[in-house]
Amino acid sequence: MSGEPSSQPRSGAQAVERALSVLRCVETDNYGVGITELAQRTGLTVSTAHRLARTLVEAGLLHQDPRTERYLLGPALVVLGRKAEQRLGYQQALPLLEELAEVTGESINLGIRARHEVRVVLDVVSQQPLRFSQAPGSRVPMHVSAMGKCLLAHGGDIDGEIARLGELVAATHRTITDRDQLRAELELVRERGWALNDEERNPGVRAIAAPVIRSDGGLVAAVAIQGPTVRITDDRLPELAELLEGTTRRIAPLLTAPLTR
Structure with missing residues (x-):
């Protein structure tokens, strides 16, 4: 530069x-x-x-x-971060994510929007030897992330959200890089309430995520369950989606800051 x-x-x-x-x-x-x-x-x-x-x-x-x-x-920044974590409700949300990790056996993330990316705020690592996790502070392009798809689908006008993303860069051969295909995917996410990242960022890794929406309609975050494809199989998706829905519903009242674009 x-x-x-x-x-x-x-x-x-x-x-x-x-x-x-x-x-x-x-x-x-x-x-x-x-x-x-x-x-x-x-x-x-x-x-x-x-x-x-x-x-x-x-x-x-x-x-x-x-x-x-x-x-x-x-x-x-340590002091500021701890104060923010407590005020924004992340500290109270962590035990619920730990509970979800114990029930599913997989790694759990809570993420928020950071412009055109998802920023991981909380991370609970699976106890399985074969696992996938993302440390707090990690940033991921929204179109290759299950959490990102949730934030896009529930963030407002889908066409406007896609337009603001710019180029849809491929991370793997399964990444959605076609805007019409991404639009259809986000409409499905909005309809069924959860999103799937099917090896679209890392080969061999799947993630399922759901949005955290407050009672007043404010979108505050997304929560993801992620792990190897050998464990997050199609037949597990309904069960995991139900567990996610229960967790996000309990987390929603704890988080205070609405998402910004």
Whole structure:
């Protein structure tokens, strides 16, 4: 990416967007990011990236490793995250996801919308030796995710939702990349109340998901059961869908923040 244009006016909103881009960049790298790499990834000049990084370090939102000088997420985010987890109801929802994992024997995720992706918020890992899980913070394109399909199908006008996705990139040979086919799939999800990811992101992995909808109609999240195709078979889908429906109905009153696009 090129450096920032010198003619672009500075504003408070622009500064916030740049700071957020720095945080997102560091978030995706478990080993930290150096200042030159940070500037390249965000499209900022080195001096601007350094100034923003230092400000975020002072606020505790970033931490700079004194040995490597690389930037990592900071301790203040732990405090903020725990407060948000409690206020938004995720802390109360976790035991219900653990119960679902125990009953099904599979990994469970709760995800929310992050623009054109699903962000995993909660994860309960299966105790089976052969399993599939996604760590909290993971992001997945919506069209290759059972949770994403739920969020799209119940997020409003289906055609508008599909149009906002942009190109439907294939992750496997089973990924839906045709818009008409995706529209039909989302209409089916809306009709039956659950979505299936049938090896559309990872070969050998299936997921079934249902939306979390409050009594006032607000869409707040989606919950998925995921595992190997040898266990999540067609004959199990009705049972898993029923278990999902019961779990999402119990979780819905606990979650307070409606989804944003």
